[in-house]
Amino acid sequence: MPRHHIRVQAAAVLASAVLMAAAPAAYSAATTHAPNSQVRHAAAKAPQDPGSEEIRAQFDLWQAALATGDPERVADRYAPDGVLVPTMSNRIRTDRDGIVDYFEQFLAQKPEARITRSVVSVLDGNTAVDTGTYRFTLTDENGSERTVDARYTFVYEKKAGNWLIINHHSSAMPEG
Known part of the structure; x- marks a missing residue:
């Protein structure tokens, strides 16, 4: 292997070690989408960190709450x-009353959501992000259905052993 390649690899490993020492959680999160990176192995998740499937299962619980038609049950998530x-x-909803208010309106459309793409980033044992796209099927009072693709x-x-949503952003696809 040429000497300049060895020096570049050594510099990358040294920079990775410095970054990990300075901010291990942020570094780990930043490298989760670099499958071929040599530094990915050095930033492996701690055993207590949840897996992607555990985080994706939170969507299923949210969807099950939607299916109840009860805005309070959805707000419990x-x-x-x-x-x-x-x-x-x-309108951005920043408290339980606002979230319940939104779901009172939204649940009237009998929403069913299906994820079409999911990218999970586990930040640490207590924090994770699931970003992607989903398709809502909405039914009006006459039984007519329409779909809304959103990200x-x-x-x-x-918190206290339960995964809760601390931030949820959803917007209709601009090219839909």
Whole structure:
């Protein structure tokens, strides 16, 4: 191997070690999408960190809450100080009352959501992000269905042993 390649690799390993020492959680999160990176192995998740499937399962719990038709049950999936930037409203909801209010309106459309793409980033044992796209099927009072493709970000935090949504952003796809 040429000497300049060895020096470049050594510099990359040294820079990785410095970054990991300075901010291990941020570094780990930043490298989770670099599957061929040599430094990915050095920033491996701690055993207590949740896996991607555990985080993706939180969406299923949210969807099950939607299926109840009860806005209070849906709001239970959010932290007390959770923030919702909803798909079908221009108003940001920053407390439980606002989240319940949004879902009172939204659940009237009998929403069913299906993820079409999910990218999970585990930040640490108590924090994770699921970002992607989903498709809502909405049914009006006459039984007519329509779909809305949207992108989403769920930020989860584990509090008292339960994963709660601390931030949820959803917006309709601009090219839909």
